[in-house]
Every structure is written in C-alpha cells, then in structure tokens.
Amino acid sequence: MLDLAQVSQQIASMAAAQQLVSEDLRQRLKTAHAQLQLESSRLATFLAKLDRSRMSWLLAEIHEPLDCFYPLPVRPQAVTVVATDGSQITPSHHEVMPAFLLNISTIVLHYGTGERAVFSSTPTLFYREEDLYMDYGGERVQVVGDLLGMRRTLMEFQSLVQLATAAQDTGHSPCAMADGSLILWQLEGRPPDYQQTTLQAYLACLEQMHKRQIPVMGYISRSRSRDVLNTLRVGLCPEATPDSDRCPYERDSQPPCAAIVGLTDRTLFEGLLRPGERTQVFTSASRVLRHYEAHRIGFCYLHVGSEVVRLEMPIWVATNPGLLDLVHAVAYDQAQKGIGYPVALAEAHQHAVVRGAERDLFYNMVENVLRRRGVRTSLSPKQSRKRIMTV
Amino acid sequence: MDEAAIGEVIGSSSTELTAESRQLHIAPPFGSFIKVEQRHETIYAVVFNASTQSLDPNRLATAYHLPEEELRAEHPQIFELLKTQFEAVTIGYEHAGVLRHHLPPQPPRLHSFVYACHLTEIRRLTAYMGFLRALMRVDRVPRDELIAATLRNAATVYGEDERRFLVQAGKELVKLVGDDYEMLTSILQRVQS
Numbered sequence: 001m002l003d004l005a006q007v008s009q010q011i012a013s014m015a016a017a018q019q020l021v022s023e024d025l026r027q028r029l030k031t032a033h034a035q036l037q038l039e040s041s042r043l044a045t046f047l048a049k050l051d052r053s054r055m056s057w058l059l060a061e062i063h064e065p066l067d068c069f070y071p072l073p074v075r076p077q078a079v080t081v082v083a084t085d086g087s088q089i090t091p092s093h094h095e096v097m098p099a100f101l102l103n104i105s106t107i108v109l110h111y112g113t114g115e116r117a118v119f120s121s122t123p124t125l126f127y128r129e130e131d132l133y134m135d136y137g138g139e140r141v142q143v144v145g146d147l148l149g150m151r152r153t154l155m156e157f158q159s160l161v162q163l164a165t166a167a168q169d170t171g172h173s174p175c176a177m178a179d180g181s182l183i184l185w186q187l188e189g190r191p192p193d194y195q196q197t198t199l200q201a202y203l204a205c206l207e208q209m210h211k212r213q214i215p216v217m218g219y220i221s222r223s224r225s226r227d228v229l230n231t232l233r234v235g236l237c238p239e240a241t242p243d244s245d246r247c248p249y250e251r252d253s254q255p256p257c258a259a260i261v262g263l264t265d266r267t268l269f270e271g272l273l274r275p276g277e278r279t280q281v282f283t284s285a286s287r288v289l290r291h292y293e294a295h296r297i298g299f300c301y302l303h304v305g306s307e308v309v310r311l312e313m314p315i316w317v318a319t320n321p322g323l324l325d326l327v328h329a330v331a332y333d334q335a336q337k338g339i340g341y342p343v344a345l346a347e348a349h350q351h352a353v354v355r356g357a358e359r360d361l362f363y364n365m366v367e368n369v370l371r372r373r374g375v376r377t378s379l380s381p382k383q384s385r386k387r388i389m390t391v
Numbered sequence: 392m393d394e395a396a397i398g399e400v401i402g403s404s405s406t407e408l409t410a411e412s413r414q415l416h417i418a419p420p421f422g423s424f425i426k427v428e429q430r431h432e433t434i435y436a437v438v439f440n441a442s443t444q445s446l447d448p449n450r451l452a453t454a455y456h457l458p459e460e461e462l463r464a465e466h467p468q469i470f471e472l473l474k475t476q477f478e479a480v481t482i483g484y485e486h487a488g489v490l491r492h493h494l495p496p497q498p499p500r501l502h503s504f505v506y507a508c509h510l511t512e513i514r515r516l517t518a519y520m521g522f523l524r525a526l527m528r529v530d531r532v533p534r535d536e537l538i539a540a541t542l543r544n545a546a547t548v549y550g551e552d553e554r555r556f557l558v559q560a561g562k563e564l565v566k567l568v569g570d571d572y573e574m575l576t577s578i579l580q581r582v583q584s
Contacts, residue, residue, distance in 0.1 A: 109467055114460065117467040337466065347468055350447075 025262060032260040032268055035232045040065035046235060053234050053242040060227035060265075060299075061283035072276030075329035078112040080172040082163040085179060085348035086156045088148060089359050097366055099127035100143070102152050104159050105351035107344050108167060121351045124155075137191030146186060147194075153184075154201050161205045164214045174214050175330045179345045182206075182218040182297050182312045188288045199291050206295040210316050215323040218297075218312035219331060219342060225310055227299075228265045228282060233257035265301060266308045273303035278311070278328055281318040304332055306340035396504040398477065400427060403498040405481075406528060408436060410505045412475040416443060422540025424508035424516060425479055427499040432486040434499050435508065435516055436479035439529050439537050443475040480529050482522040492521040510548040517545045517556070520563040527567060535574055538564070539581030546582075557582065 039046040043065050050059060089101040101123055108118040126132060126143075133140050134147065143151060160176050167174040184202060187195045209216050234242050236257045249255035269279060281298040289296050298318040301308050311331055317323045334342035354362075392399060392413055402409035408427065412418045418441035419425050427434045445452055450472065455462060462469060484495035508516070516522060526538050542560055549556045561579065568574045 107468075111467070112464050114463040115467065117471050119468070119471055343466075343468060 021262075025267070028260050028263055029267065029271060032229065032232055032263055033271060035235050035260070036066050036268070036272070039232065039235045040067040046231075049240075049242070050231055050234055052240075053237075054245065055230070055234060055242060056244045057230045057233070058225075058227050059230050059234065059285055061285055062228075062231060062280075063282070064280045066228070066279075067272070068280050069273060069277045070280075070328070072332055073325040073329045075333050076112075076173065076326065078110075078173060079326070079330060080167045080174045081107075081109045081111065081177060081330060081334060081344045082160060082167055082174055083107045083177045083179070083342075083344035083348040084156045084160045084163065085345070085352040086152045087352045087354050088152055089354055089362055090144065090148060097127070097370070098132055098142070099125055099366070100132075100148065101125050101354075101362060102155055103352055103354055104152075104155050105348050106159055106163050107348045107351065108163060109344055109347075110172065119347065119351055134194075135197075136194050138193065150184075150186065150198060154198065157202060157205050160216070161208050164209065164216070165212055168212055168214060175326055176209065176214060176216040177330070177334065177342060177344050178216065178218045179348070180218055181220060182216070182314070183284060183286050183289060185286050185288050188286075195291075203292065203295060206292075206314055210295065210314065213320075213323070215317045215327050216313065217317070217327045217331060219345060220310040220312065221307065221341060223264065223266050223310035225265050225299075226263075227284065228279075228301075229260065229263055229268055232260060232268075236260065266310065269301045269303070270308045273301065273308060275303045275305045276332055278302040281313070281324065283315065283318075284312075302328065302331055304335035304340075306335065309335070392504060396506055397425070398505040400499050400501055400503045400505060401476065403501065405494060405498050407478060407480055408434075408499045408505075409476060409478050412441075412477060415470060415473055415475050418475050418477040419505075419507055420540075420544070422537060422542075422544050424513050424541075424544065425505050426508050426512065427503045427505050429500055429503050432484050432495065434481060434484045434495050435512070436481045437522070437526060437537075437541050438477050438479045439526075439532050441475065441477040443473055446472050446474050480525055482525040483516060490515055492516075492519045513545055513548045517548075520560060523560065523563055523567060535577040535581060539578050542578075542582050 043062075047062060050062070053059075084104060084106050086102055086104045088103070103121055103123045105119070105121040110117065132143055134143050136147070141147070157178065160178060164174040164176045184198065187198055206216070234257070236259060238256055239248070247255065249257075273279065279301045281300045283296060283298050286297070292314075294316065295314040297312050298315050299310055299312045300318075302311050309331070311327065313324075313327055317327060331342070334344055337343045338346050396413060397417075397419055398410035398412045400408055401411045419438045421438060421441065423438050425436055425438060427436070452473070455466060455469075457465070481494055481499075483490060483492045485491070486495075522541070523538060526541060527534060529537055542557065545560075546553045546557055560582075564575060564578060568578070
C-alpha cells in the first residue's frame with residue numbers, strides 16, 4: 001500500500017530542490033563549455049598535461065580537438081540492421097525448481113529492399129547441473145544474479161553475431177546494434193578463471209565480426225559516463241602534474257576541478273552538438289580493455305534528435321571511415337524511425353521481455369509437468385501465502 | 392497451410408467463425424461463400440466482416456504519411472505486426488455426402504483451414520433459400536448490405552438462370568422482411584446496382 005498523500009508532499013520538496021540544482025547546473029555547463037573551447041585551442045598542451053597526470057578517474061583518450069564535430073553521412077539505401085535482446089526468469093528458492101529460463105530475441109530489419117522483417121524469440125531452459133553451477137574463483141557457485149546476467153549478455157551477443165553473419169551470407173549489408181555497453185567493466189575485480197572464460201567467449205564474437213568486416217555498435221541512451229568531462233577537470237587543475245592521490249585542494253570547500261562536477265559527457269555535448277552530428281571517436285581507458293587487444297573499444301557521442309547518446313564500437317570500426325559512417329548513419333536513422341529510440345532495439349526488447357503473468361504461467365507449467373511425472377514438488381509457505389491472501 | 396487455403400480458424404462458436412487471413416490485407420470479399428474443411432465434415436459460411444489490426448493489443452497503428460512501397464522499404468517491421476482477420480456466419484454443413492442447410496452439431500475446430508467455395512458448391516448452397524434466414528441472424532453489420540452482397544455473389548454462378556434465381560430470392564425476402572418495407576427496398580436496390 002502506498003500512502004500517496006504523504007508522498008506528494010515529499011515530491012513537492014524534491015521538485016523545489018531540483019530547481020535549485022538546475023540553476024546551478026547551467027552555471028557549471030558554462031564553465032565546462034568554456035574549458036572545452038580553451039583546451040580545443042591548445043590541443044598539444046592539453047594532451048601533454050593529460051599524459052603527465054595521475055588520476056584515479058577514468059579519462060577518455062583524445063585524438064582531436066574536443067570541438068571537432070562530424071556531420072551526418074547519408075545512409076546507404078540498402079542496409080540490414082540486426083539486433084538482439086534477452087530476458088530471464090530467474091530461480092528463486094521460493095519457487096519449485098532451481099531451473100532458469102533465458103529468452104533471447106532476434107530482429108532483422110532489411111531497409112531499402114522491401115524484404116520482410118524477421119523476428120524471433122528463443123527460450124532456453126537451463127536445468128542440468130553443469131548449467132546451474134559454474135567455476136568461479138576455484139569454487140563451484142550457483143549461476144544467479146550478475147553471473148546469470150553475464151551469461152545472458154554472452155548469449156545475446158553470440159546470437160547477434162550469428163544474425164549478422166547470416167545476413168551477410170545472403171548478400172545483405174549488415175550493421176549490428178547492441179543495447180548497452182561493449183565494455184565488460186563488470187569483470188574487473190572478478191576471479192581470473194571467470195574473467196578469462198567470459199572474455200574469451202565475448203572476444204571470439206568480436207573477432208568474427210572483425211574478420212567479416214561487419215560493424216557492431218553499443219547504443220547507450222541516457223549515459224552517465226564522464227570520461228571526457230574528467231579530462232576537462234584535469235584541464236581546470238592549476239597543478240602542472242595533476243595527481244588525484246596528492247591533491248593539495250582536497251580540504252578546500254571548492255577544489256578548482258569541482259566547478260564542473262555533477263555534469264556528464266552527455267550534458268556537456270548536448271549544448272554543443274547539432275542533431276545528426278557526432279563527436280570524434282575517443283578511446284576508452286577502462287581497465288578491462290587491456291584484455292581486448294585488437295578489439296579495444298572507442299566511443300563517440302551522437303545527437304539523435306531526442307537526446308545525445310553514447311555509441312561504442314571496436315577500434316577497427318572507428319578507424320575505418322566506411323564502417324564508422326555506416327554506424328553513424330544507422331544509429332541516427334534508427335532513432336528517427338523509432339521516435340527517439342532505435343526501432344531495432346525497441347522491437348528486440350519487446351520480443352524478449354517476459355511479463356509477470358507469463359512468469360507465473362511458466363512456473364505453473366513446470367509444477368504441473370513435474371507433478372504428472374511423480375516428482376515431488378513443494379512451494380514454499382511464503383510463496384503460497386503471497387498467492388492466496390484472505391480476509 | 393496449403394496453397395489454396397485463404398485462412399485459418401482462430402475462433403469459433405455454434406453460429407459464427409473467425410479466421411486469420413493467410414495474407415495481410417487480403418480477406419475473402421464481403422458476402423462471399425467460404426468453407427472450413429474438417430476430417431468428417433465441411434462447414435459452410437458467409438463472410439460478414441473483415442478487419443486489419445495490430446497483433447499486440449498494446450500497440451496501436453499510427454499514421455506514417457508514406458506510400459506503401461516506402462513503408463515496406465523503410466519500416467518493414469510494421470507488416471509483421473499486423474494481421475487481417477475475417478468473420479463469417481455459418482449457413483450449413485456437409486456430412487457423409489449430404490448437404491444440410493442448418494447449423495452443424497459442433498462448431499468448426501480451431502486451426503482448421505478455410506477455403507473459398509467453388510461455383511458448384513455455391514449453387515448447391517443457394518438452391519435452398521434458407522441461407523437468407525441465417526444472414527438475418529447477423530446484427531453487427533447492416534443486414535441490407537450483407538444480404539445484397541451475398542445475393543450479388545451468388546447470382547454470378549447462375550449464368551443464364553441469374554434472373555430466375557434473383558426473382559426466387561426476392562420472393563423469399565418478401566416473406567422474411569416483408570413487414571419492413573424500407574429494408575426490403577434497400578436490399579433490392581443494392582442487388583440491382
């Protein structure tokens with residue numbers, strides 16, 4: 001039960017506080033834009049300072065002046081956009097069995113040819129011992145939470161590669177779109193055995209795309225990344241060799257670099273890019289990318305009309321003008337067609353999602369089949385109680 | 392679905408059936424005769440409604456302001472998310488070689504295939520005027536339109552006997568809707584045009 005009357009007062013207070021924050025943000029943005037112009041005019045000096053600095057923050061690798069923007073290329077008439085997504089029905093110890101279901105959707109949209117679109121969704125039930133448990137730091141652990149999420153991400157990506165290569169094999173010009181980042185930053189700090197097996201599978205996918213010269217991009221809406229903004233903070237630092245571990249301004253109420261804290265790369269470029277334009281492709285310095293080798297990930301920001309999005313791509317796409325232009329044109333076109341969000345990703349999501357009622361149906365089905373086969377099943381008292389509330 | 396089938400039954404009752412068209416936008420004509428072929432019998436019906444809608448009730452069709460070829464080239468996903476369906480009123484069935492002009496004991500089975508009726512089948516169905524009474528049962532579309540369309544479709548298979556058939560139908564109509572002069576004239580006008 002939610003007491004809306006109580007909440008409404010708190011919402012009003014929150015809105016008032018937000019108003020103050022907006023005023024403040026406008027000022028910060030002005031400072032950030034000014035710094036950006038300044039650093040763009042002295043790129044060599046800026047790059048040298050960044051090179052010298054020792055920051056614990058993530059800093060984007062810059063290759064051109066920050067105010068260098070690229071206009072929208074023309075999208076080729078015939079192009080095939082492929083996308084995948086997935087969802088899961090996870091095991092809960094309140095339910096009947098520890099089995100889990102991964103539902104992977106595939107979308108193939110042919111543009112310019114009039115060919116029919118192809119949608120599919122494929123559920124896979126995992127119930128074998130070897131599927132439910134995995135090696136993690138030398139121990140056998142249950143595949144739940146993040147581990148399950150990563151398995152799903154891998155399945156989606158593998159499916160994406162299959163789709164793209166099949167499209168190419170049938171004479172189409174494919175462009176693969178993934179929802180979210182291509183940087184597996186979640187692997188950082190995990191046990192080496194887990195890192196290795198995951199990376200191997202993921203990089204094998206990128207390798208295949210590379211061999212086939214099929215561009216792949218990660219499309220991130222509402223990104224909160226600050227890699228580029230952080231470089232401007234370094235620029236603002238009065239020290240010749242900025243060092244976040246030895247900051248002399250730490251105790252100050254307002255260290256110089258704090259003047260632009262609270263902004264993100266997205267908000268920074270929102271005021272600078274025109275619809276259709278993109279920034280240069282920066283290289284990400286994310287630690288996990290040291291394992292990516294030839295597939296290190298670059299990123300740019302693109303104004304798709306409704307927002308500025310972050311597009312990630314392997315470096316071999318970024319350095320190939322043909323592939324880069326294709327990614328740029330397709331990302332923008334998709335967002336236009338989808339009234340703000342790429343059609344392919346939206347359809348992939350629609351076809352993957354498993355609604356609450358379907359989840360219950362799934363467990364009912366499992367329970368019925370098991371019971372018919374004489375397998376003992378039991379619902380936890382908590383779950384039974386949740387289902388039948390009485391007065 | 393075999394090549395000749397025009398649809399598949401997705402809903403049925405004792406008096407009506409609903410089928411999904413094999414091809415988008417192509418449903419059997421209003422007032423045309425169709426049949427559902429099942430293992431032991433064939434059920435005959437007349438189409439009284441056709442519609443095209445989104446497959447997902449949560450997604451609505453919206454205007455794109457583009458001609459169809461451009462829609463197919465630039466928004467191919469739309470065509471996978473629409474379906475065309477049609478509804479028909481049952482007028483009789485055939486079992487063990489005998490054609491009966493009354494409702495079958497069981498409704499059509501779901502997922503049975505629907506076909507257009509041959510000329511000979513239409514002649515046999517309309518030899519007995521009872522089908523007009525079945526059409527009177529439909530209240531979701533204007534009855535005069537439905538009866539007139541069905542008669543126009545049926546008349547075409549009679550060739551030289553077309554006039555005789557329509558005169559007979561007219562006599563039957565007088566019995567059925569004679570007390571509703573406006574309905575009667577409306578039907579007759581629509582048949583003649």
